[in-house]
Amino acid sequence: MPDTLDTLTARLIAFRDERDWRQFQSLKNLIVSLNLESAELLELTQWLDDEGVEERLVELEFKEKLAEETADILLYLLMICERAGIDLGQAAARKIDINGAKYPVDKAHGNARKYTEL
């Protein structure tokens, strides 16, 4: 059975507390770390065009690296939410609803304009 966000967060807290790392994981430091991991994900696409990224996906090593960096991002995001008292699942579901209202299908279908320009 796959881990839920709650079980992943519980594992992260245990991992952190076993190492006495809570003292280093301020909300600010977690946000910085999330952005550094995002940069590592971005680095995987450096110098490649859209087709180049798609082509690299067939390489096991590239796909594993992509999986690692996306996981790093999720894990920091979970720790940010834990530290800030945010229910990430609820917040994400709410944001999808908000985006749905901002981008009604009849106006947004097939175009990439920002909601303020629809």
Ligand SMILES: [Mg+2]
């Ligand atoms: Mg990383």
